[in-house]
Amino acid sequence: MRRIAVLLVVVVMLAGVAAWIFPSSGHGAGEAAPVFVTKIPPGYRDWRLVSVAREEGELDDIRAILGNDLAIRAYREEKLPFPEGTIIARIAWSYDASEENNKTFGRAQSFVAGHPKNGVQFMVKDSKKYAATGGWGYAHFNDGKPAETAVLTTCFPCHQAIKDRDYIFTRYAP
Ligand code: HEC
Numbered sequence: 001m002r003r004i005a006v007l008l009v010v011v012v013m014l015a016g017v018a019a020w021i022f023p024s025s026g027h028g029a030g031e032a033a034p035v036f037v038t039k040i041p042p043g044y045r046d047w048r049l050v051s052v053a054r055e056e057g058e059l060d061d062i063r064a065i066l067g068n069d070l071a072i073r074a075y076r077e078e079k080l081p082f083p084e085g086t087i088i089a090r091i092a093w094s095y096d097a098s099e100e101n102n103k104t105f106g107r108a109q110s111f112v113a114g115h116p117k118n119g120v121q122f123m124v125k126d127s128k129k130y131a132a133t134g135g136w137g138y139a140h141f142n143d144g145k146p147a148e149t150a151v152l153t154t155c156f157p158c159h160q161a162i163k164d165r166d167y168i169f170t171r172y173a174p
Pocket of ligand 1: 053055063065088089090121122123138139140151152154155156158159167168169170171
């Protein structure tokens with residue numbers, strides 16, 4: 001009886017150790033499921049500007065790329081890969097002709113940012129958590145709500161094109 005009790009204790013302990021070593025590894029080795037960012041990083045609208053871009057086609061917007069302090073420092077020091085904790089944001093607006101500005105200039109030449117468009121996107125650096133997607137967690141929010149997984153699975157395959165620059169397309173605009 002005593003032996004069985006000891007054996008039980010040992011079995012329970014081993015199970016505990018196993019759970020600690022292999023935390024909820026529900027998928028096969030080497031096939032880690034991608035993890036996405038589901039919360040909007042606070043304060044991102046106050047971050048500093050990395051650069052701007054204009055997209056035609058379906059996107060048809062004008063956009064700004066912003067970085068948190070870690071991002072801006074790495075950009076300015078030209079350090080790659082970006083350090084853990086780096087977050088890069090992409091915000092965008094409709095690309096609107098400005099009648100008001102054109103009137104002042106005396107001819108049609110002015111375009112400005114209109115209403116917010118194409119959601120807000122983020123890339124969050126955490127090499128462990130987001131190991132399956134190059135160390136970056138991808139996020140897309142429409143009106144504050146996270147996009148569907150189907151949308152988020154498109155991010156990494158395309159950003160892989162710029163693996164040499166740590167998956168970040170935008171260069172720092174001095
Ligand atoms: C078809 C290719 C493609 C897909 C898909 C794509 N991106 Fe990008 N992304 C780009 C390119 C090119 C840029 C740089 C030009 C720009 O900002 O428009 C960029 C810029 C960014 C930036 C600014 C940092 C950088 O790399 O320049 C972030 C953040 C970003 N994308 C996040 C995302 C997220 C999140 C998704 C998925 C919801 C996504 N991207 C899907 C091509 C892509």
